[in-house]
Amino acid sequence: MTAQILDGKALAQQFEEEMRERVEALKAKAGGRTPILATILVGADPASATYVKMKGNACHRVGMESVAIELPETTTTEQLLAKIDELNNNPDVHGILLQHPVPAQIDERACFDAISLEKDVDGVTCLGFGRMSMGEAAYGCATPKGIMRLLEHYQVKLEGKHAVVVGRSAILGKPMAMMMLEANATVTICHSRTQNLPELIKQADIVVGAVGKPEFIKAEWIKDGAVVVDAGYHPQKCGDIELAPLLDRVSAYTPVPGGVGPMTINTLIFQTLQSGEKALG
Ligand SMILES: NC(=O)C1=CN([C@@H]2O[C@H](COP(=O)(O)OP(=O)(O)OC[C@H]3O[C@@H](n4cnc5c(N)ncnc54)[C@H](OP(=O)(O)O)[C@@H]3O)[C@@H](O)[C@H]2O)C=CC1
Ligand SMILES: Nc1nc(=O)c2c([nH]1)NC[C@@H]1CN(c3ccc(C(=O)N[C@@H](CCC(=O)O)C(=O)O)cc3)C=[N+]21
Numbered sequence: 001m002t003a004q005i006l007d008g009k010a011l012a013q014q015f016e017e018e019m020r021e022r023v024e025a026l027k028a029k030a031g032g033r034t035p036i037l038a039t040i041l042v043g044a045d046p047a048s049a050t051y052v053k054m055k056g057n058a059c060h061r062v063g064m065e066s067v068a069i070e071l072p073e074t075t076t077t078e079q080l081l082a083k084i085d086e087l088n089n090n091p092d093v094h095g096i097l098l099q100h101p102v103p104a105q106i107d108e109r110a111c112f113d114a115i116s117l118e119k120d121v122d123g124v125t126c127l128g129f130g131r132m133s134m135g136e137a138a139y140g141c142a143t144p145k146g147i148m149r150l151l152e153h154y155q156v157k158l159e160g161k162h163a164v165v166v167g168r169s170a171i172l173g174k175p176m177a178m179m180m181l182e183a184n185a186t187v188t189i190c191h192s193r194t195q196n197l198p199e200l201i202k203q204a205d206i207v208v209g210a211v212g213k214p215e216f217i218k219a220e221w222i223k224d225g226a227v228v229v230d231a232g233y234h235p236q237k238c239g240d241i242e243l244a245p246l247l248d249r250v251s252a253y254t255p256v257p258g259g260v261g262p263m264t265i266n267t268l269i270f271q272t273l274q275s276g277e278k279a280l281g
Contacts, residue, residue: 001225004252006150012262016062019273023063026273026281035276037066037095037121037269038087042080042102043073052099058265064272067093077107081114088116094279095121095272100171109170118278121271124171133178139271144176146263147208147229147254148183156206156227156252158183164201166190166217166240167210172231176208197221209240219245228253231260 027034037059041052056066069083080102087093096119102108112124120128123141131138140148151158163185167173177189185206190197201207201221209217210231219242222228228250232240239256246253254260 001249001251003247003250004154006154006156006227006229006252006254006259008146008150008254008260008263009258011150011153012266015266015270016058019062019270022273022277026277027063030280033092033280035064035094035272035280036092037064037097037272038069038090038093039066039097039099040069040071040080040083040087041099042071042075042106048099048101052097055097055265055268058269059272062269062273064269064276073103075103075106077105077110080106080111084111084114088114088119091279093119094275095119095268097122097268098124100124112170118275121275122171122268123175123271129170129175129178132175132182135182139274140179140267141171141175142268142271143172143231143260143264144179145271146265146267147176147231147260148179149267150254150260150263151227151229154252158185158206160184160186161205162186162188162203163206163208164188164190164204165208165210166197166201167208167212167231169210172210173208176210176231180206180208207241211240213240214238215240215242217241219243222246222250224249225251227251229260230254230256233257233261 039052059066087096096115113126121139123139128138163180165173165177168189168191177187181187198221206227208229214234230239230241
């Protein structure tokens with residue numbers, strides 16, 4: 001079997017071309033104004049700084065603007081909340097990204113939830129999650145929504161399929177599971193206390209790896225013909241799933257890199273454009 005490559009990098013590029021035209025059209029209508037994404041980075045973790053820079057760069061490639069806010073490692077919850085409040089009230093800002101993780105002294109959940117629903121283009125608020133889970137309109141959480149857009153483009157059907165999501169974090173596993181449930185998959189969510197992980201994964205038509213441990217999910221746990229989505233990303237340029245032995249016996253897979261990561265960024269900027277269109281269009 002030749003597996004289909006779910007090429008997130010190519011799809012993100014194609015979407016960027018389409019977005020560039022939409023940004024131009026919006027600018028023409030809005031007297032030269034463009035959608036603006038505000039990114040907030042707290043502390044100086046080099047990997048986080050790189051991701052935030054990539055997000056700003058993606059905005060610029062499609063003709064949108066970004067403002068990068070950098071706060072010191074010692075920032076308090078109150079200081080971060082004040083900054084978010086300021087951005088919520090700034091009519092020039094259409095989307096707010098608070099890069100995860102923030103330093104331990106900060107109440108990250110309180111700060112995510114302070115982002116107003118209209119500007120939550122990264123889909124991190126409880127309100128947005130709840131609305132999405134109930135099938136109401138809300139921006140999706142960027143990584144799982146990016147995965148859904150990738151699966152949709154490649155016409156991977158979810159209805160009636162058994163999806164096994166390994167991981168239940170607030171910005172990846174949990175919203176992923178709810179999105180797949182909304183798409184009428186039968187969803188199993190696994191986590192660190194799950195007892196029979198290999199047997200559960202064996203039953204999966206679609207496996208999503210969101211564990212945060214390099215090649216933790218073994219190839220031999222995955223059934224022939226499954227669709228493999230690897231959200232993990234590690235410095236050694238591998239994901240959470242042992243991919244190499246699977247290439248000739250699964251039906252489709254996301255490469256690492258070039259799969260989920262580019263779709264995360266594309267979804268963030270796409271939702272920023274949508275927010276900008278609502279405000280300016
Ligand atoms: N490409 C992209 O755009 C993005 C990639 N990532 C990558 O995705 C991966 C996951 O990220 P994230 O969700 O933020 O990570 P977290 O560390 O927040 O969550 C990891 C999840 O995996 C579960 N887990 C840990 N160990 C095991 C185990 N032995 N068996 C089963 N489940 C386990 C945890 O369970 P429990 O809840 O019980 O602790 C937890 O729910 C990372 O590699 C990260 O780099 C993340 C975000 C975006
Ligand atoms: N509030 C918040 N929202 C996020 O969406 C968020 C976050 N915090 N914190 C960290 C994670 C991580 N993340 C990635 C985005 C893109 C790539 C990406 O594009 N990766 C490239 C490779 C990049 C490289 O070469 O290093 C790829 O997979 O092809 C990876 C990881 C978003 N995250």
